[in-house]
Amino acid sequence: MGSSGQNTWKLEDHPKLPKGKTIALVVLDGWGENKPDQYNCIHVADTPTMDSLKQGAPEKWRLIRAHGTAVGLPTxxxxxxxxxxHNALGAGRIFAQGSDALILFQENCALWRRIKYISECFKNGTLHLIGLLSDGGVHSRLDQLQLLLKGASEHGAKKIRVHILTDERDVLDGSSVGFVETLENDLAKLREKGIDAQIASGGGRMYVTMDRYEHRLMNHKCDSLVLCKLLGEAPHKFRNAVEAVKKLREHPNANDQYFQPFVVVDENGKAVDPIVDGDAVVTFNFRADRMVMLARALEYHDFDKFDRVPFPKIHYAGMLQYDGELKLPSHYLVSPPEIERTSGEYLVHNGVRTFACSETVKFGHVTFFWNGNRSGYFSPDMEEYVEISSDVGVTFNVQPKMKAVEIAEKARDAILSYKFDQVRVNLQKGDMVGHTGDIQATIVACKAADEAVKMILDAIEQVGGIYVVTADHGNAEDMVKRNKSGQPLYDKSGNLQILTSHTCQPVPIAIGGSGLAPGVRFRKDVPDGGLANVAATVMNLHGFVAPSDYEPTLIEVADN
Ligand SMILES: O=C(O)[C@@H](CO)OP(=O)(O)O
Ligand SMILES: [Mn+2]
Ligand SMILES: [Mn+2]
Incomplete structure (x- = not known):
C-alpha cells in the first residue's frame, strides 16, 4: 500500500477501532514540557484542563519529540x-527539511550554472539578496547566505546588494548587531576582490516583508520593504547597516523583530541601489509561509496587495519553491521536500469530512503546512477551512488572548453540527506571545489557551467524540536562556537573557473522550515517538490503518 502512481488511496479498516467518531485535533502552538519554575509560563499559568489531561490517565498522556531529526531538521x-x-503532524512521515538546503548547496557545485536565469543578469545588472539575517535555522541560515555570496561572486556577480531582515524570534534580541557585523566583514572581503557588495536596506522581520497569510500587508500597505527597495525610500536613512541597527536599538523599547525599514545611502543621501530593470533578485529564506507574499510581489504581474510602482523587470528566484500547488516562484535554487500523500488527502479519499480553523497568523499551519505545503482544498465538498482575522497593528503581548475564544467557538460549533469527522485547530497563544518575550503576557496567553481547550473538549463530550491534544514545538515553557546546567543566564549589564525563540523540549500528546474505544492506550514500544507518529494515530482513531510507510501509530488496543 502507499506507493504513488497507483490508485492506493483506500485505507484498510482498523481491525478493532470503529469509524464515525468525531475527532477534535487540537494543536497548541509553542507548548512544550519543561521543569517547573518561574520562567515556565505554562507551569505558572492556571491551566486546569491541560493539567487534568496529564494527571488523569497515564496511559493516555505522553511526551513526543518535536525538534531535530524527529521533524527532519539536520541536528x-x-x-x-x-x-x-505541522508538516510532520499532517504527513505522518519525516522529510528532510529546508535547512538541509545547505547540504544540497555543498553537494551541488553546479548550482549557479543550473540557475542561469539568475546569473545571466550578472553582466549588466545587480544581484539583490533578500532574507532573514539570522542563524536561527527556522526561516534561513547565515551560512547559507554566505554560500550564496561565495557562489555568486565565483560565478560572475559584479554588484551585489543584500537587503536584511532582523530576527529576534529565533535568536536573542540584540543579536542583529553581531549578524550585521559578520555580514559586513564578508562583504568587505568581496570588495577586496573587486566585487561591489554591500548591504542596501533592512528592517525588522515583523514590520517589513516577512508577513504571512496576508496578515499585515492588508492593513499596512506602505510598510512593505519591497516598496522601499523599489523606490529606494524608507523612514530611516543611514550610511551603513551597522550604524542602522545600533541606532535603531537606541529607541526606547526597540527590539530586533520590529525595527522600522531603513535604506543605506551614499554621501549625497541617495539610496545605494533600489531594484531596477535587468536586476536579479533571490530571496534566501527557505521557509515558505513568510515568503509567499513577497514572492508574489516579485513574480506576479497582477499583484495588487500593495502598490509596487515602479514594478521593474527582474529575474527572480526563491531559495526554494515556496508553494508547490501555485508553483511559486517558478525559479528556485533548491528543490523543496516533496511532501505528498498527506493524512489529510488520504482521509478525504476515505470519507472523513474535515474542518480546520485558526486565526490569520496560524491559519496556514493547519491547512497549508498540514497538507504538505499545498494551498487549497483536496475536496471542497469534504472540507471546510475557516480563518479568523487576527488583530492587526498591535504586538501580541498587548492582546495576549488573541483569538482563543473565537477559534474554540468555531471548533465547538463545527463539532456540535455533526457535519465533520475531524475538527482541527491551532491554538497559537503560547507561541505568538512567547515570541514577544513578555513573561506576564505569556502566562495570560497560556491560561487562555487552556480555556479554549476546555471549550473544545466539552463539545467533544457532548457528541461522544474523541480528542487528541498535542503541540507543534516548545516555546512558552521556557522563557530564559540557560547554561548547560539549566541556570538562567544574564547579560553583561546583569539583565536576564529572555528567550523569545522556540525550544528543543518535547511536547505532550493526550487522547481521550467518551468516544474512545475501551482499551485504547499509548504503546510502550515507541519511546522515541515524535510528531510524525501522530498521523497514523489519528487515522486509527478514525477507524483506519495508516499506510505502511507512515511512522508507526502511538496507540494500541488492549484486550479487556
Ligand atoms: O513566527 C515564525 O515565523 C516562527 C518563528 O520564526 O514561529 P512558528 O514556527 O511558530 O510559526
Ligand atoms: Mn508553531
Ligand atoms: Mn513560533
Whole structure:
C-alpha cells in the first residue's frame, strides 16, 4: 500500500477501532514540557484542563519529540518550528527539511550554472539578496547566505546588494548587531576582490516583508520593504547597516523583530541601489509561509496587495519553491521536500469530512503546512477551512488572548453540527506571545489557551467524540536562556537573557473522550515517538490503518 502512481488511496479498516467518531485535533502552538519554575509560563499559568489531561490517565498522556531529526531538521540542536512540526503532524512521515538546503548547496557545485536565469543578469545588472539575517535555522541560515555570496561572486556577480531582515524570534534580541557585523566583514572581503557588495536596506522581520497569510500587508500597505527597495525610500536613512541597527536599538523599547525599514545611502543621501530593470533578485529564506507574499510581489504581474510602482523587470528566484500547488516562484535554487500523500488527502479519499480553523497568523499551519505545503482544498465538498482575522497593528503581548475564544467557538460549533469527522485547530497563544518575550503576557496567553481547550473538549463530550491534544514545538515553557546546567543566564549589564525563540523540549500528546474505544492506550514500544507518529494515530482513531510507510501509530488496543 502507499506507493504513488497507483490508485492506493483506500485505507484498510482498523481491525478493532470503529469509524464515525468525531475527532477534535487540537494543536497548541509553542507548548512544550519543561521543569517547573518561574520562567515556565505554562507551569505558572492556571491551566486546569491541560493539567487534568496529564494527571488523569497515564496511559493516555505522553511526551513526543518535536525538534531535530524527529521533524527532519539536520541536528538535535535544531529547535522545532511550525512548518516542520505541522508538516510532520499532517504527513505522518519525516522529510528532510529546508535547512538541509545547505547540504544540497555543498553537494551541488553546479548550482549557479543550473540557475542561469539568475546569473545571466550578472553582466549588466545587480544581484539583490533578500532574507532573514539570522542563524536561527527556522526561516534561513547565515551560512547559507554566505554560500550564496561565495557562489555568486565565483560565478560572475559584479554588484551585489543584500537587503536584511532582523530576527529576534529565533535568536536573542540584540543579536542583529553581531549578524550585521559578520555580514559586513564578508562583504568587505568581496570588495577586496573587486566585487561591489554591500548591504542596501533592512528592517525588522515583523514590520517589513516577512508577513504571512496576508496578515499585515492588508492593513499596512506602505510598510512593505519591497516598496522601499523599489523606490529606494524608507523612514530611516543611514550610511551603513551597522550604524542602522545600533541606532535603531537606541529607541526606547526597540527590539530586533520590529525595527522600522531603513535604506543605506551614499554621501549625497541617495539610496545605494533600489531594484531596477535587468536586476536579479533571490530571496534566501527557505521557509515558505513568510515568503509567499513577497514572492508574489516579485513574480506576479497582477499583484495588487500593495502598490509596487515602479514594478521593474527582474529575474527572480526563491531559495526554494515556496508553494508547490501555485508553483511559486517558478525559479528556485533548491528543490523543496516533496511532501505528498498527506493524512489529510488520504482521509478525504476515505470519507472523513474535515474542518480546520485558526486565526490569520496560524491559519496556514493547519491547512497549508498540514497538507504538505499545498494551498487549497483536496475536496471542497469534504472540507471546510475557516480563518479568523487576527488583530492587526498591535504586538501580541498587548492582546495576549488573541483569538482563543473565537477559534474554540468555531471548533465547538463545527463539532456540535455533526457535519465533520475531524475538527482541527491551532491554538497559537503560547507561541505568538512567547515570541514577544513578555513573561506576564505569556502566562495570560497560556491560561487562555487552556480555556479554549476546555471549550473544545466539552463539545467533544457532548457528541461522544474523541480528542487528541498535542503541540507543534516548545516555546512558552521556557522563557530564559540557560547554561548547560539549566541556570538562567544574564547579560553583561546583569539583565536576564529572555528567550523569545522556540525550544528543543518535547511536547505532550493526550487522547481521550467518551468516544474512545475501551482499551485504547499509548504503546510502550515507541519511546522515541515524535510528531510524525501522530498521523497514523489519528487515522486509527478514525477507524483506519495508516499506510505502511507512515511512522508507526502511538496507540494500541488492549484486550479487556
Ligand atoms: O513566527 C515564525 O515565523 C516562527 C518563528 O520564526 O514561529 P512558528 O514556527 O511558530 O510559526
Ligand atoms: Mn508553531
Ligand atoms: Mn513560533
Amino acid at each position: 538535535e540542536d535544531d529547535m522545532g518550528n511550525s512548518e516542520v512540526g
